[in-house]
Amino acid sequence: MKNLKRWLKRSLLYGAVGLFCFFSASPFVWMLITMFKEDKDLYRSANNPFLFNEPPTLEHLDLLLNGTNFPVFLRNSMFIGVMVVLITLVISIPAAYSLARLVGRWGERAGIGIFLVYLVPPTLLFIPLARVVVSLGLHNSLWSMVLVYPTITIPFSTWLLMGFFKSIPKDLEEAARVDGYSRLKSFIKVIMPLSFSGVVAVTAFTFTLTLHEFVYALAFVTSSAQRTISVGVPTELVRGDVFYWQSLMAAAAIVAIPVGIVYNIFLDRLVAGFTMGAVKG
Amino acid sequence: MEENVALKPRGRFGLRYWTDREDLLGPLFLFPAVIYIIALVGIPFLIALAYSVTDVTAGNTSLDFVGLRNFQAILKTPQFLTSLGNTIMFTVISQIIIIILANILALILSTDFRGKWFARFLIMLPWATPIALGTIGWLWLLDSKFSPIDWVFRYLHLLGEPGALLGAQKNLFYLGRLELAKASIILIYVWRMLPLSAVILMAGLTSIPQDLLDQADVDGAGFWRTLFQIKLPLIIPIMSIALLFSLIFTVGDMAVVYVLTRGGPVYYTQILPTWAFYKGIESGALAEGAATALFLFPVLLAVAILVLRFSRRTEVT
Numbered sequence: 001m002k003n004l005k006r007w008l009k010r011s012l013l014y015g016a017v018g019l020f021c022f023f024s025a026s027p028f029v030w031m032l033i034t035m036f037k038e039d040k041d042l043y044r045s046a047n048n049p050f051l052f053n054e055p056p057t058l059e060h061l062d063l064l065l066n067g068t069n070f071p072v073f074l075r076n077s078m079f080i081g082v083m084v085v086l087i088t089l090v091i092s093i094p095a096a097y098s099l100a101r102l103v104g105r106w107g108e109r110a111g112i113g114i115f116l117v118y119l120v121p122p123t124l125l126f127i128p129l130a131r132v133v134v135s136l137g138l139h140n141s142l143w144s145m146v147l148v149y150p151t152i153t154i155p156f157s158t159w160l161l162m163g164f165f166k167s168i169p170k171d172l173e174e175a176a177r178v179d180g181y182s183r184l185k186s187f188i189k190v191i192m193p194l195s196f197s198g199v200v201a202v203t204a205f206t207f208t209l210t211l212h213e214f215v216y217a218l219a220f221v222t223s224s225a226q227r228t229i230s231v232g233v234p235t236e237l238v239r240g241d242v243f244y245w246q247s248l249m250a251a252a253a254i255v256a257i258p259v260g261i262v263y264n265i266f267l268d269r270l271v272a273g274f275t276m277g278a279v280k281g
Numbered sequence: 282m283e284e285n286v287a288l289k290p291r292g293r294f295g296l297r298y299w300t301d302r303e304d305l306l307g308p309l310f311l312f313p314a315v316i317y318i319i320a321l322v323g324i325p326f327l328i329a330l331a332y333s334v335t336d337v338t339a340g341n342t343s344l345d346f347v348g349l350r351n352f353q354a355i356l357k358t359p360q361f362l363t364s365l366g367n368t369i370m371f372t373v374i375s376q377i378i379i380i381i382l383a384n385i386l387a388l389i390l391s392t393d394f395r396g397k398w399f400a401r402f403l404i405m406l407p408w409a410t411p412i413a414l415g416t417i418g419w420l421w422l423l424d425s426k427f428s429p430i431d432w433v434f435r436y437l438h439l440l441g442e443p444g445a446l447l448g449a450q451k452n453l454f455y456l457g458r459l460e461l462a463k464a465s466i467i468l469i470y471v472w473r474m475l476p477l478s479a480v481i482l483m484a485g486l487t488s489i490p491q492d493l494l495d496q497a498d499v500d501g502a503g504f505w506r507t508l509f510q511i512k513l514p515l516i517i518p519i520m521s522i523a524l525l526f527s528l529i530f531t532v533g534d535m536a537v538v539y540v541l542t543r544g545g546p547v548y549y550t551q552i553l554p555t556w557a558f559y560k561g562i563e564s565g566a567l568a569e570g571a572a573t574a575l576f577l578f579p580v581l582l583a584v585a586i587l588v589l590r591f592s593r594r595t596e597v598t
Binding site (some may be wrong): 010013014016017020021023024025026027028030031034042043045048049050090091092094095097098099102103104107110114117118119120121122123124125126127128129130131132147148150151154155158182183184185208211212214215218219229230231233234243245248249251252255256257259260261262263264267270271272 | 300301302303306307308309310311313314315317318321322324325326328329332342385386389392394400401402403404405406407408409410411412413414415416417418419421422426427429432451472475476480481483484525529532533534535536539540553554557558561562567570571574575577578581584
């Protein structure tokens with residue numbers, strides 16, 4: 001009887017896991033099937049869509065990589081990602097350390113203030129920012145996104161790093177200063193090496209956040225050669241009303257799956273960062 | 282700090298002195314971040330406010346004050362009212378579904394089972410994918426002619442034959458019929474935000490002290506009793522954090538509607554961001570666009586107050 005109950009519980013659990021996995025993963029499975037299909041297989045509504053009724057083909061992947069601007073979008077996104085990561089790290093590491101250790105009581109308040117900035121959605125600011133970008137002469141330039149994306153990434157990175165710096169025992173710093181290090185030097189020589197994992201996590205998130213961004217990229221750029229993955233794929237790879245579904249799906253899958261793996265590696269860090277406000281104030 | 286003075290032999294004004302002063306280093310370290318945020322969030326926000334009370338357009342950028350005329354004007358257009366209604370409806374319904382499903386998913390993921398890593402990978406994929414690309418996947422999944430969902434319904438004889446449960450037509454036209462299009466948009470919001478909310482709640486569940494659960498077990502509390510009287514009350518603070526993030530990401534997104542329906546059929550699935558984009562960027566009516574986007578601000582303000590109250594409460598404890 002007890003065994004039966006246990007068995008029921010287990011199968012209920014696996015059933016629920018299966019349902020959630022199915023809901024989450026089905027668009028990706030559909031992408032992976034579609035991207036290798038022949039036209040005459042894909043566009044026959046009588047065919048079983050989940051099977052290869054014709055042998056799989058790499059022709060659409062080839063079209064995507066050699067016949068479209070997809071490699072350009074990929075390069076643009078990489079460039080923006082790297083630049084934004086650098087700017088974010090340079091600005092948010094000192095800010096986070098300052099909030100965690102240097103500015104004392106009102107650091108807490110300022111920390112919450114910075115967190116609130118994170119809550120201002122791009123959908124509220126894209127119109128004025130588009131004008132700012134035009135007046136700076138950065139319209140249709142990758143630099144417009146390099147300039148503006150840190151407004152999304154700095155608040156969160158600062159918040160996340162603040163938690164890291166707070167978790168490092170103060171004794172370590174004090175010991176370093178007794179040894180003759182200055183405040184600045186103890187930060188560089190003692191604290192920074194210890195926060196390496198935090199910096200790696202921030203790098204990963206900053207990079208993926210820039211890949212995700214859609215609103216600013218759509219508002220700032222109108223020329224194809226300067227588009228990012230996020231905007232370029234849905235707007236450019238559709239010619240008129242003709243959808244190149246296999247190539248589109250290939251484009252989505254090529255980006256989604258590697259990013260998914262990276263995200264999963266750093267997931268626990270991300271969660272720690274998100275929940276810090278609740279746990280530590 | 283007294284003992285440090287003794288450690289500094291080089292006098293008050295040397296480099297050594299400068300690199301040791303917390304009152305200087307603190308603001309100095311914070312300065313670039315504050316400048317950046319004031320310049321690119323604070324000032325643009327003020328510009329948005331300024332635009333909304335002037336007659337500025339992309340062609341004529343001189344700012345002439347017109348008071349609240351823009352707000353009066355947009356409140357009369359049916360497209361704006363539809364967008365406002367949709368924004369509220371999509372957000373509220375998706376958040377309710379997300380918070381319920383996320384609690385269930387968090388409970389599941391905090392138990393141990395085989396292949397958990399892989400299940401977690403699959404479940405996290407929608408959140409890790411750039412939303413515009415995820416939506417492209419859905420666009421094809423919900424295609425008017427080749428949707429595999431329709432194929433399954435036809436295969437099960439639920440669609441496409443006389444007397445079938447879902448109708449005699451061959452397809453359901455998910456994005457062409459208003460109710461189904463709205464439901465599809467909500468579905469994608471749920472699909473995207475569920476993973477994040479679930480992992481945040483999971484963090485809340487794991488932070489519940491094991492002693493407490495053991496004690497409840499000893500006292501004879503069953504699964505449901507433990508769930509409703511211990512676990513749920515204890516994770517309510519963290520639930521509000523999860524809600525906060527999923528709200529911000531839902532309100533801050535326009536890719537789903539822009540890619541999936543383009544606001545259609547007609548304009549019936551427009552939301553404030555897409556309508557503001559159409560007005561402010563595509564038609565160059567900056568003032569109206571800014572005024573439209575500003576209607577997101579009350580939502581934002583409510584969220585901010587929630588966070589502030591929340592952080593104050595944790596400060597006390």
